[in-house]
Amino acid sequence: MLAVGAALSYDNPADTSIWVLVVPMLLLAINLVAAIISNPRINRRGGLLVFHIGLLSIVLLVAIGRLTYMEGHVEIISGSELSRDLLSEVRSGPLHDGAFDDVKFVQGPYTVEYRPQMMRGLTHSYVAIPDGQGGWSEAVVGDDRPLVLEGYRFYTTFNKGFAPILSWLDEDGQVIETGAIHMPSYPLFDFKQSNSWTPQGGDEIKFWLQLETGLKVEEAWVLDGRNATGTLVVNVAGNRTELQPGQSVKMAGGSLRYERLTTWMGYKLFYDPTLQWLFMAAFITIAGLGVHFWRKISAEPLGLDNASGSKNNRAKDSVATSNSVAV
Numbered sequence: 005m006l007a008v009g010a011a012l013s014y015d016n017p018a019d020t021s022i023w024v025l026v027v028p029m030l031l032l033a034i035n036l037v038a039a040i041i042s043n044p045r046i047n048r049r050g051g052l053l054v055f056h057i058g059l060l061s062i063v064l065l066v067a068i069g070r071l072t073y074m075e076g077h078v079e080i081i082s083g084s085e086l087s088r089d090l091l092s093e094v095r096s097g098p099l100h101d102g103a104f105d106d107v108k109f110v111q112g113p114y115t116v117e118y119r120p121q122m123m124r125g126l127t128h129s130y131v132a133i134p135d136g137q138g139g140w141s142e143a144v145v146g147d148d149r150p151l152v153l154e155g156y157r158f159y160t161t162f163n164k165g166f167a168p169i170l171s172w173l174d175e176d177g178q179v180i181e182t183g184a185i186h187m188p189s190y191p192l193f194d195f196k197q198s199n200s201w202t203p204q205g206g207d208e209i210k211f212w213l214q215l216e217t218g219l220k221v222e223e224a225w226v227l228d229g230r231n232a233t234g235t236l237v238v239n240v241a242g243n244r245t246e247l248q249p250g251q252s253v254k255m256a257g258g259s260l261r262y263e264r265l266t267t268w269m270g271y272k273l274f275y276d277p278t279l280q281w282l283f284m285a286a287f288i289t290i291a292g293l294g295v296h297f298w299r300k301i302s303a304e305p306l307g308l309d310n311a312s313g314s315k316n317n318r319a320k321d322s323v324a325t326s327n328s329v330a331v
Contacts, residue, residue: 006032022070022097029067036060051296058289065285069278071097074104074156080111081167081184081268082229091273102275107153109133110140114164114269116227122191127160129269145271156275163270165190165197166213166229168236169263172203173252180258186268187213191227194219206257212237213265229267236262 005028012024036059039046046052076094080086086109110132117125127147132140143151150157167184174180187197197213214235219225236247238260245253252261 016075016095018095026067026070029063029070033060033063033067036063049296051292051294051299054292055289055296056292058285058292061285062282062289065278065282069276069282071099072101072275072277073097074100074102074273074275076273077161077163077270078158078273079163079186079268079270081186082111082113082266085110096275100275102156102277103154104156104275107156109143109151109153111269112142113228113230114160114267116164118191118225118227120222120224122221124162129160150274155277156273158271158273161270161272162192163189165193165268166215166232166234167266167268168211168213168234169266170201171261171263173259173261175258177259182263184266184268185211187211189270190215191217191219203257203260206255207241209255209260210239212239229265232265232267234265236265238262 006025009024009028012020013022036056040053040056040060041047046056074094074096076091078086078090078092080090086107088104112130112132114127114129116127119125127145129145131143131145131151133143133151133153135141145151145158145160147160150159152158165187167186169182169184171182172180185199185201187199190197194215197215198211200208200210202208214237215232216234217227217232219227238245238247238253240253240255243255247253247262249262249264252259
């Protein structure tokens with residue numbers, strides 16, 4: 005049952021219930037408890053007892069982890085603070101009760117190293133987190149260097165890009181709203197930096213971002229949004245306008261102003277309160293099995309000396325027999 009549940013749960017498909025894993029684990033835990041209590045070969049040998057208790061702990065912790073886990077993705081622009089509204093593709097166990105609303109950090113700039121032929125290297129994403137004294141401290145996040153806050157682990161991903169900051173103004177020039185348009189991931193979709201937006205009561209506005217980042221496919225390169233510039237192409241009802249930061253264009257219902265160009269970073273979010281306990285349980289389990297085999301080997305010596313002596317005696321007997329036959 006556990007094998008079937010693991011196969012069904014591979015890659016965490018959204019339509020597979022976590023109970024296909026949890027139920028077999030609970031049954032396996034019951035089986036281990038029965039074996040520990042009833043089998044003298046287990047409960048009377050310290051090493052084996054520790055090993056089976058460790059196995060039981062691992063099974064229970066994994067089941068608890070699946071019931072309380074949470075994972076998802078978040079895209080956040082530079083200068084913005086994390087909020088629950090930014091989460092997407094969220095999945096969680098039925099018993100998840102983490103303190104996500106207490107997680108706070110502000111996204112800063114980031115750099116991504118690329119080797120020739122666009123081979124992605126290290127990512128350094130700079131964030132500001134509360135220092136507990138009313139101020140902020142800086143932390144660096146990467147693909148394998150998570151930001152851990154309240155048990156939630158944030159990892160950078162290949163999903164990152166640019167975002168023009170735009171303001172929509174009414175006929176009198178008053179700002180109605182200001183927001184960011186996330187362009188597709190860069191440089192994965194460097195040829196397709198387009199998106200669209202429809203203001204209330206207006207026509208659909210299509211955007212195309214012409215970027216200058218210093219990208220050279222054949223050479224090593226560092227993506228740094230602070231060194232990038234972008235011309236925003238605005239298309240409304242067939243009318244095409246190119247905007248630089250600070251420029252605006254009038255259209256039906258108001259006008260659109262291109263404030264500035266910034267970047268956004270995509271993070272993978274993961275939460276499992278059992279990770280550290282799982283590591284400890286696995287270590288204890290291996291230690292118990294190691295003690296069991298060490299005692300077993302120590303109590304049953306190989307007896308190489310006795311075996312050698314027996315071979316010599318058999319050789320002498322053979323020689324004596326041959327001499328007797330010859331006589």
